[in-house]
Amino acid sequence: KTSPLLVKDKVATQEERRLRALEDQKKRRRDLTMHARNLALYKPTEVFSD
Amino acid sequence: ISAIELPVGQWTDLMKHLLENITTTDKDSLKISTLITIGFVCEAIPSDILAAQSGAILTAVVSGARKEEPNQEVRKAAINALYNALEFIRENFEREGERNYIMQVVCEATQSSDVNVQVSAFECLVRIMQIYYDKMRFYMEKALFGLTVLGMKHEDERVALQAVEFWSTVCDEELELMTEAVEAQESGEQPDRLSHNFAKAALPEILPVLLWLLTKQDEDADEDDWNVSMAAGTCLSLLAQCVEDAVVAPVIPFVENHIRHNDWRFREAAVMAFGSILEGPEHKLLANLVNQALPVLIEMMRDPSPQVKDTTAWTLGRVSELLIECIKPDVHLNPLITALVFGLKDSPRIVSNCCWALMSLSDQYGGKETPASTYPLSPYFEGIVTALLETTERPTNESNARTSSYECISILVQGAALDSYPTIQKLTITIIDRLDSTIQAQNQIIGTDERMAHSELQSNLCSVLTSIIRKLRSEVVPFADRIMTTLLSLFSTATKHSTTLEDGFLAVGAITTAVEGDFVRYLEAFAPFLYAALSNHEEYQLCSIAVGLIGDICRALQEQSLPYCDTFMNVLLQNLQSPVLNRNVKPAILSCFGDIALAISGRFEVYLEVVMMVLAQASTMRASEGTSYDMIDYVIALREGILEAYVGIVQGLKTGEKAELLLRYIEQIFNFLNMTWNDHEKTEMIIRSMIGLIGDLAEAFQSGQLQQWFQSEFVSQVLKEGRNNRSLPNGTREVSRWAREMVKRASHIKH
Numbered sequence: 001k002t003s004p005l006l007v008k009d010k011v012a013t014q015e016e017r018r019l020r021a022l023e024d025q026k027k028r029r030r031d032l033t034m035h036a037r038n039l040a041l042y043k044p045t046e047v048f049s050d
Numbered sequence: 051i052s053a054i055e056l057p058v059g060q061w062t063d064l065m066k067h068l069l070e071n072i073t074t075t076d077k078d079s080l081k082i083s084t085l086i087t088i089g090f091v092c093e094a095i096p097s098d099i100l101a102a103q104s105g106a107i108l109t110a111v112v113s114g115a116r117k118e119e120p121n122q123e124v125r126k127a128a129i130n131a132l133y134n135a136l137e138f139i140r141e142n143f144e145r146e147g148e149r150n151y152i153m154q155v156v157c158e159a160t161q162s163s164d165v166n167v168q169v170s171a172f173e174c175l176v177r178i179m180q181i182y183y184d185k186m187r188f189y190m191e192k193a194l195f196g197l198t199v200l201g202m203k204h205e206d207e208r209v210a211l212q213a214v215e216f217w218s219t220v221c222d223e224e225l226e227l228m229t230e231a232v233e234a235q236e237s238g239e240q241p242d243r244l245s246h247n248f249a250k251a252a253l254p255e256i257l258p259v260l261l262w263l264l265t266k267q268d269e270d271a272d273e274d275d276w277n278v279s280m281a282a283g284t285c286l287s288l289l290a291q292c293v294e295d296a297v298v299a300p301v302i303p304f305v306e307n308h309i310r311h312n313d314w315r316f317r318e319a320a321v322m323a324f325g326s327i328l329e330g331p332e333h334k335l336l337a338n339l340v341n342q343a344l345p346v347l348i349e350m351m352r353d354p355s356p357q358v359k360d361t362t363a364w365t366l367g368r369v370s371e372l373l374i375e376c377i378k379p380d381v382h383l384n385p386l387i388t389a390l391v392f393g394l395k396d397s398p399r400i401v402s403n404c405c406w407a408l409m410s411l412s413d414q415y416g417g418k419e420t421p422a423s424t425y426p427l428s429p430y431f432e433g434i435v436t437a438l439l440e441t442t443e444r445p446t447n448e449s450n451a452r453t454s455s456y457e458c459i460s461i462l463v464q465g466a467a468l469d470s471y472p473t474i475q476k477l478t479i480t481i482i483d484r485l486d487s488t489i490q491a492q493n494q495i496i497g498t499d500e501r502m503a504h505s506e507l508q509s510n511l512c513s514v515l516t517s518i519i520r521k522l523r524s525e526v527v528p529f530a531d532r533i534m535t536t537l538l539s540l541f542s543t544a545t546k547h548s549t550t551l552e553d554g555f556l557a558v559g560a561i562t563t564a565v566e567g568d569f570v571r572y573l574e575a576f577a578p579f580l581y582a583a584l585s586n587h588e589e590y591q592l593c594s595i596a597v598g599l600i601g602d603i604c605r606a607l608q609e610q611s612l613p614y615c616d617t618f619m620n621v622l623l624q625n626l627q628s629p630v631l632n633r634n635v636k637p638a639i640l641s642c643f644g645d646i647a648l649a650i651s652g653r654f655e656v657y658l659e660v661v662m663m664v665l666a667q668a669s670t671m672r673a674s675e676g677t678s679y680d681m682i683d684y685v686i687a688l689r690e691g692i693l694e695a696y697v698g699i700v701q702g703l704k705t706g707e708k709a710e711l712l713l714r715y716i717e718q719i720f721n722f723l724n725m726t727w728n729d730h731e732k733t734e735m736i737i738r739s740m741i742g743l744i745g746d747l748a749e750a751f752q753s754g755q756l757q758q759w760f761q762s763e764f765v766s767q768v769l770k771e772g773r774n775n776r777s778l779p780n781g782t783r784e785v786s787r788w789a790r791e792m793v794k795r796a797s798h799i800k801h
Contacts (some may be wrong), residue, residue: 001283001322001364003406005454006399010506013453014549017513018591021556022638024520025598028563028605029641029694030781032648033742036701037788040749 053094065103072110082127085114089131092138108139115155122164129159129170136177143182157193165206172201172212176219183223187246195252202259207278214263214281217256220248221288249292260286261304264319267357283322290330298331302339309346314355321350321358325365328372340369340376351389356397363393363403370410379426387430391437398449401441405458408434416465425467432473435459439480447503456510460517471525478518478529485511485536492543505548508540512553519560526564533561534572541579547589555583555595562606569606573614584621590632597638601645608649615646619657626664633684640668640691644698652706654699662715665692669722673731682731689726693739700746709750720759727764738782741772745789748796760793769793
């Protein structure tokens with residue numbers, strides 16, 4: 001009968017924050033490269049983001 | 051000592067002397083010490099080392115555990131030794147005759163007149179079930195079933211606890227087997243092991259006992275205690291996951307009969323039973339019951355008993371997390387949120403449970419990528435945030451209540467709809483004010499505990515701030531100066547080793563995305579802290595975040611980052627060579643090269659030679675056969691980093707019209723792609739990046755310079771994988787479509 005928050009320690013919380021930031025960075029990097037690829041493939045008005 | 055010496059062939063007569071002790075001495079104390087030693091030795095050394103003596107060891111141990119042994123202390127020591135030796139005697143246990151004898155001795159020991167022997171015997175049965183589940187069918191039918199049901203009713207709690215643990219172990223094993231069966235079915239294979247469905251068969255016998263045990267709470271139990279009602283709750287929850295729908299019908303009458311009982315123990319047990327069965331059974335079977343129970347549970351958040359309120363808050367958390375579809379926004383949400391907000395004023399445990407429930411509601415109703423104009427929590431958003439902010443003002447973090455409240459605010463912000471933005475903007479000011487206060491209070495901190503609490507508080511505040519910035523994006527711009535001023539003071543006061551720096555850096559990373567090129571205004575002031583973190587090799591997590599931040603800054607500043615790139619590149623290259631820096635930072639450095647190349651395009655020319663050399667060097671890293679999982683993960687991360695670097699460099703130089711500089715490295719790149727493709731350790735991310743890189747190269751060299759490379763067998767295979775593998779996510783298929791088109795264009799050149 002313990003909520004996940006009750007047993008979560010500082011180390012686990014910190015690791016979650018790091019992973020979230022890393023994921024965000026990877027996504028932004030992917031979006032940027034995909035944007036350039038779409039520019040090469042389509043007209044600017046048809047560009048979509050990943 | 052034996053754990054060190056026996057594996058290297060020393061102290062070969064140790065076991066001979068120990069076994070002599072058992073057979074020749076009349077001194078019980080010597081027997082007990084010897085049995086304890088034998089148990090520890092068996093546990094500590096690989097079983098093949100004493101394989102030749104395992105029969106003699108087993109005989110000595112089991113003879114001490116028999117019912118004929120008059121001294122119960124000796125018997126208990128022998129059973130404990132057997133417990134420790136259970137893995138060691140695997141070969142003996144495989145033989146039916148020996149197994150029968152061992153099981154008989156352990157089962158008889160559960161009936162000893164000495165309760166300590168009984169406890170040890172039940173502990174042994176738990177371990178046997180864990181290790182030898184597959185062999186237990188016969189013994190379950192003949193003895194274990196009856197013994198353990200009786201054991202659960204034992205008046206001595208230590209025995210009852212082990213008997214309940216036995217059934218929790220059965221459920222654990224059968225849940226594992228269920229997972230294995232699903233995985234086997236998915237891959238069209240037969241599972242290696244089969245479930246005997248002991249839990250389902252035993253349900254009518256063990257369920258009433260578990261429900262009865264739920265009412266045996268210890269009124270004064272604190273967080274670290276473990277008692278029979280807690281064990282029964284855990285077992286019931288595992289049982290529900292294991293037997294699924296079958297648990298519901300027999301539990302509901304217990305809940306209905308006791309939920310309004312005068313005695314708090316029965317009310318608490320009823321709520322506990324209800325909360326425990328929410329995971330496992332089909333949702334449609336539970337939906338109606340949850341619907342009926344919700345108003346009662348909401349009301350019980352005002353129960354006079356703290357234990358009842360605690361369990362009710364936990365159950366509401368379970369409902370919010372597992373059965374959100376049962377919460378009807380127009381019927382339940384108002385009273386539910388009122389009850390949860392009311393709970394935020396209660397004891398720290400209840401606060402944590404209420405935060406968990408509120409976070410689950412936010413997660414499930416909240417918008418993910420693009421925020422909706424409104425959502426079901428919008429009418430309550432400001433009220434919840436205000437109540438949580440009050441909770442965070444508590445002076446201590448008992449039961450994680452303060453951290454839970456901050457985490458809950460972060461999650462609420464992440465899920466918020468557009469109509470809650472004004473509240474989030476007000477929250478921004480509150481959080482910055484609080485962060486400022488903690489910085490001002492920095493000098494008044496005395497003692498390690500206070501320092502740690504202070505650092506955790508600053509981390510929590512930074513984390514909320516990061517969530518706010520990520521959510522508001524460009525709307526955070528009016529606050530950017532204040533945020534950066536506060537963060538810079540935070541960095542100048544934080545100690546080198548505190549995690550506050552990490553969380554502050556994450557907030558800066560979020561700011562770069564929000565303000566983009568305007569970040570240049572802060573870079574001069576921020577750079578010294580960034581360089582210090584990059585050189586702080588002992589704190590590799592901080593260093594890793596700092597490396598990521600360089601990428602963030604380059605993405606935000608684009609060519610404006612050029613004046614800083616020499617320093618960035620020097621520090622990154624130094625870090626790659628550092629023997630002290632944790633290797634896990636290195637893949638991020640490689641990715642960062644790609645970020646820099648993308649930002650400064652053709653100006654990356656000056657770094658090209660050295661970076662290509664580094665990438666070639668990193669490409670030689672392989673995980674050999676039988677290597678550790680850690681090493682395999684590292685090599686995968688390294689290859690992901692190399693690919694991200696190549697993608698950034700190819701795209702950057704192409705944009706800067708300097709792609710021809712790459713021609714002397716083409717063989718290096720394709721050799722790396724070929725090697726990576728032929729390694730079976732490939733992630734989806736690696737496949738996607740490989741396809742993308744092939745496309746980038748094709749786009750950069752449209753005049754047929756790479757035609758022979760595009761015709762190679764592995765390139766066709768990579769592109770085919772992207773086209774035909776239906777399990778790849780949409781993003782990869784999209785990259786694949788694009789790459790095929792580019793390769794087609796680069797391969798059909800009109801000369």
